[in-house]
Amino acid sequence: NAGVTQTPKFRVLKTGQSMTLLCAQDMNHEYMYWYRQDPGMGLRLIHYSVGEGTTAKGEVPDGYNVSRLKKQNFLLGLESAAPSQTSVYFCASRATSGGGEQFFGPGTRLTVL
C-alpha cells in the first residue's frame, strides 16, 4: 500500500504558465481533498471531491481547477500561475465510513516566479 502519492515533488513555474498536480490513492477512498499550506496560516482547503466525477469548492478555490475522472486520482490544475500561488500543496483522502481521519500525501512544493 503506497497510501497517498503526489506528483511532482517540486516544481518551478514562471508567471502565466500552467501545470497539473496529480494525486493518487490506493485505499479506495471516496473523499479526496486539495490543500495549500503557507507559513503561519495552517492548511487551507482549495477543492474537494466526494466521489468519482464530483468536485466542489473549498475555502480558497480561485485560480485553481480540479477533476476526478477516476476514483483513485484527483488532479489540481493551475491555468495561469501567479506568484501568490507559491505554496506547498497537499492532497488527502478519506473513507466515508469509520472515523474522520484524512490521509495526507507528502506534498508538492511549487514556486511561481
Place this chain on the structure above:
Amino acid sequence: GENVEQHPSTLSVQEGDSAVIKCTYSDSASNYFPWYKQELGKGPQLIIDIRSNVGEKKDQRIAVTLNKTAKHFSLHITETQPEDSAVYFCAPRPPYNQGGKLIFGQGTELSVKP
C-alpha cells in the same frame, strides 16, 4: 463557518517535560475533534481524535481533553521526547459538514530540547 484558534503558536520544552496545546473553536455543533502532527517535509498525520460524547482520551503519552461548554479542546503530551518536535494542528468539525471537510488551526510548532 468554524473559526479555529490555536495557542501557543510556538512552544519550547525540555525533554521529559509536558506540553499542552489549546484549540478554541466557534461552532457549538462541532462533534469531532482531531489533532494532526506534521513533521518537517511531510504531510500531516492524525495522532489522536475525540468525539463530543467523550471528555478525555489517552493513547500512551498523548491525551486529548474536551470542554464543550467553553468550546475548546487540548492536546497533552507527557514525557516529551525529541521526536515529538513537529507542528501540531487541531481541526474541529461540525456534523453538517459536507464531504468531511476539516478547518485547520494555524498550527503550533513544538520544539523539544534534549
